[in-house]
Amino acid sequence: MPLALLALAIGAFGIGTTEFVIMGLLPEVAGDFGVSIPTAGHLVTGYALGVVFGAPLMTVFGTKVSRKRMLMMLMGLFIVGNLLSALAPVFGVMLLGRVIASLAHGAFFGIGSVVAAELVAPDKKAGAIAMMFTGLTVANVVGVPLGTLVGQSAGWRVTFGIVAALGAVGLVGIAKLVPDLPRPEGVRLRDELAAFKNVQVLLAMAMTVLGFGGVFAAITYIAPMMTRVAGFADGSVTWLLVLFGLGMVGGNLIGGKYADRALMPMLYVSLGALAVVLALFTLTAHHKVLAAVTIVLIGGLGFATVPPLQKRVLDQAHGAPTLASAMNIGAFNLGNALAAWLGGLVIAAGLGYTAPNWVGAVLAAGALLLAFVSAALDHRDKASSAGGAVTGPAPTGQRTSVPH
Numbered sequence: 418m419p420l421a422l423l424a425l426a427i428g429a430f431g432i433g434t435t436e437f438v439i440m441g442l443l444p445e446v447a448g449d450f451g452v453s454i455p456t457a458g459h460l461v462t463g464y465a466l467g468v469v470f471g472a473p474l475m476t477v478f479g480t481k482v483s484r485k486r487m488l489m490m491l492m493g494l495f496i497v498g499n500l501l502s503a504l505a506p507v508f509g510v511m512l513l514g515r516v517i518a519s520l521a522h523g524a525f526f527g528i529g530s531v532v533a534a535e536l537v538a539p540d541k542k543a544g545a546i547a548m549m550f551t552g553l554t555v556a557n558v559v560g561v562p563l564g565t566l567v568g569q570s571a572g573w574r575v576t577f578g579i580v581a582a583l584g585a586v587g588l589v590g591i592a593k594l595v596p597d598l599p600r601p602e603g604v605r606l607r608d609e610l611a612a613f614k615n616v617q618v619l620l621a622m623a624m625t626v627l628g629f630g631g632v633f634a635a636i637t638y639i640a641p642m643m644t645r646v647a648g649f650a651d652g653s654v655t656w657l658l659v660l661f662g663l664g665m666v667g668g669n670l671i672g673g674k675y676a677d678r679a680l681m682p683m684l685y686v687s688l689g690a691l692a693v694v695l696a697l698f699t700l701t702a703h704h705k706v707l708a709a710v711t712i713v714l715i716g717g718l719g720f721a722t723v724p725p726l727q728k729r730v731l732d733q734a735h736g737a738p739t740l741a742s743a744m745n746i747g748a749f750n751l752g753n754a755l756a757a758w759l760g761g762l763v764i765a766a767g768l769g770y771t772a773p774n775w776v777g778a779v780l781a782a783g784a785l786l787l788a789f790v791s792a793a794l795d796h797r798d799k800a801s802s803a804g805g806a807v808t809g810p811a812p813t814g815q816r817t818s819v820p821h
Contacts, residue, residue, distance in 0.1 A: 547673020
């Protein structure tokens, strides 16, 4: 494994920690600033929107500099945002810090995916992407619980200060270990935008929105579902999320390994199984042990789709993958926001705390359907190309012998 992948994983660990740790610290932040919990929730929404809009904006800006330099600039932005959050005198300044930090998120993973893929042999690209995303998944197992514990005992500002320090470690690692890969010759913004004319790129992004949306339809409402339906104590939710994170780590590594061998079959299996497991969660949510097992499976199956979907976008965007890769990271967050909204709608409609699981199952099934459509288009295009090669005109001057 190239050490550069470790540097990228450290940066991903810091980004993953700051994205999710705020959810466990909302009461402390709200109390400190004297705002309501729903108002403090804007720190989550603001970050997600910053990722969606920041991914293309920062990537477009990055077309003017080398990928290594852009990764370093993004980590610098991440450090500034978290320091601003840690030192914020009023709520508005902390929200600004969250948005600044989020601007680095999508572009870092998007550009980092391209760099990771270029560091290894062609048959190991998905595995390299998965290695970088391991930092994000491990953050949910280690960084978020520890960050929450530190924030609740020593103060939430200490947590964001530590996250900024993690960003500094990632910045140094990138500066020392990531090679200064040359920018592709002749690739301009026009070429990057042209990738979105490719139906396969758009289909991969739609699969990302629906597939990951399926995961977060259930996980967004995991606390009320587990405490009011399964009967877990409030303090158990943190450890249930650790189980979810462990599933994410395993699924991410498995998805990376098998996507390099059989990308589309990996998507069929993971998305199909995810739809089934989410549907079953409406039943298993009533039993503690079964609910805990299901949560691990949701994390594993959901993140098993990440490396193949990210590689699918890189492959289909051909010579100008950077913007498409970053936009696919934004698609993950768009799926999160969409699923959380839909899940809230069915709960508000009085369908119960397990109803979002059905929403997730439908979204995952939709992603599976799109995977079949994408594969069918692939087969059609290959058949068309093969047909053109067979029936095309013979080269000038070539004579065909006719058997007598």
